Amino acid sequence: MSENASPTPVAPARPPSGFPLAHARYRNYVLFALTSVFMFVGGVGLLLGVRALGQGPEAWAQYLDALGHPAVLALSLAVFGFSVYFTLRWMWIGRKIMVGRVGPVPGPPIPMAGLGLGGIALCFATGIGVLLLLGGVL
Amino acid sequence: METQTRKFEILRYRPEEQSEPEFRSYEVPCMPDWVVLDALNAIKDDIDPTLSHRWSCRMGVCGSCGMLVNGRPVLTCAAFVRDYEGTIRVEPLSNFPIVRDLVVELDDFVHKIQSVKPWIVRKLEKDVEQGEYRQSPAQLEEFKQFSMCINCALCYAACPVLASEPDFVGPAAIALGHRYNLDSRDEGNAERYDAMHGHNGVWSCSYANECSQVCPKHVDPAMAVNQAKLTGALQWTGILPKKSMT
Numbered sequence: 001m002s003e004n005a006s007p008t009p010v011a012p013a014r015p016p017s018g019f020p021l022a023h024a025r026y027r028n029y030v031l032f033a034l035t036s037v038f039m040f041v042g043g044v045g046l047l048l049g050v051r052a053l054g055q056g057p058e059a060w061a062q063y064l065d066a067l068g069h070p071a072v073l074a075l076s077l078a079v080f081g082f083s084v085y086f087t088l089r090w091m092w093i094g095r096k097i098m099v100g101r102v103g104p105v106p107g108p109p110i111p112m113a114g115l116g117l118g119g120i121a122l123c124f125a126t127g128i129g130v131l132l133l134l135g136g137v138l
Numbered sequence: 139m140e141t142q143t144r145k146f147e148i149l150r151y152r153p154e155e156q157s158e159p160e161f162r163s164y165e166v167p168c169m170p171d172w173v174v175l176d177a178l179n180a181i182k183d184d185i186d187p188t189l190s191h192r193w194s195c196r197m198g199v200c201g202s203c204g205m206l207v208n209g210r211p212v213l214t215c216a217a218f219v220r221d222y223e224g225t226i227r228v229e230p231l232s233n234f235p236i237v238r239d240l241v242v243e244l245d246d247f248v249h250k251i252q253s254v255k256p257w258i259v260r261k262l263e264k265d266v267e268q269g270e271y272r273q274s275p276a277q278l279e280e281f282k283q284f285s286m287c288i289n290c291a292l293c294y295a296a297c298p299v300l301a302s303e304p305d306f307v308g309p310a311a312i313a314l315g316h317r318y319n320l321d322s323r324d325e326g327n328a329e330r331y332d333a334m335h336g337h338n339g340v341w342s343c344s345y346a347n348e349c350s351q352v353c354p355k356h357v358d359p360a361m362a363v364n365q366a367k368l369t370g371a372l373q374w375t376g377i378l379p380k381k382s383m384t
């Protein structure tokens with residue numbers, strides 16, 4: 001807990017028992033947090049690809065060659081696996097968000113599916129736009 | 139009824155004698171229908187009167203007897219001894235400073251609950267003669283589960299985010315703030331916005347969902363947190379209005 005100081009002498013707070021690796025429930029959570037590292041690595045890989053694309057056919061061919069290296073293949077597989085795990089776990093919690101609500105029960109609820117799909121489409125479009133910009137295509 | 143002797147390991151901390159908490163063992167003759175709280179009371183009454191722990195209602199209502207039993211946050215008045223095998227380990231709630239033995243410091247928890255203004259906020263109060271505020275069963279259903287919270291703080295003890303970000307306002311406070319935001323009689327959404335959506339608000343949550351797993355009243359704080367994220371995002375973009383009493 002934060003330092004909302006109390007004059008009472010106290011022993012420091014202890015972390016949840018078995019955190020972070022002793023219980024499956026916390027291991028799952030740590031794994032979920034770890035997905036960010038692999039998604040970052042995947043993102044960097046994509047940016048390198050876009051840079052190679054901007055540098056011409058030779059650099060692009062080298063990039064494709066590098067993608068075929070067994071270590072890079074294994075890493076790509078890990079990135080894919082972690083991305084799928086992130087998506088599944090996020091959807092497991094995300095299903096709890098049925099509608100956006102404020103105060104007195106509103107008019108028509110905002111359908112989560114439409115909002116979610118709209119958001120994902122917007123992210124994709126923005127991502128592709130940024131990649132094209134970085135790659136010097138735009 | 140015959141008693142069965144069970145071994146308990148209890149985390150003890152007496153600041154005048156110990157620099158840090160340590161486990162002490164007790165052999166306790168338990169009746170078959172005892173809950174862990176009965177065993178703690180038996181230790182205090184018959185074996186070691188220096189043991190300190192909190193409790194009141196003994197029926198899962200007051201929320202004061204929360205502790206870790208074998209690592210899991212539970213209400214000890216609702217945790218039957220017979221459901222545990224072998225040694226039973228009892229510790230104070232995690233993520234809270236320890237005042238003494240099994241008693242934790244709750245000031246910060248109370249401040250966090252207060253920060254979301256868990257009461258009905260209105261621009262203008264009606265006169266009594268104007269009658270009550272009417273609410274349909276459907277409107278009540280919108281928030282009913284979130285009003286079942288008994289402030290036992292088990293969700294705070296289970297939350298891995300609070301372990302690393304102690305200033306996170308936390309699951310119960312957000313569930314309560316969300317409960318009032320959903321209440322058809324309330325107009326205080328804007329007043330709760332900073333506490334719920336500011337730096338230590340809903341966005342600190344990273345979907346561990348442990349709060350909802352341990353809640354003894356079947357509140358789903360993770361649902362409240364994530365619904366509040368969506369609502370807050372829509373308010374931030376201006377798609378949904380913030381309701382204000384000012």
Ligand code: SF4
Pocket residue numbers: 286287288289290291292293294309310313349352353354355356357359
């Ligand atoms: S939400 Fe549940 S676990 Fe958290 S304080 Fe309220 S009753 Fe306890």
Ligand code: FES
Pocket residue numbers: 193194195196197198199200201202203204213214215216
């Ligand atoms: S003693 Fe009241 S909830 Fe356990």
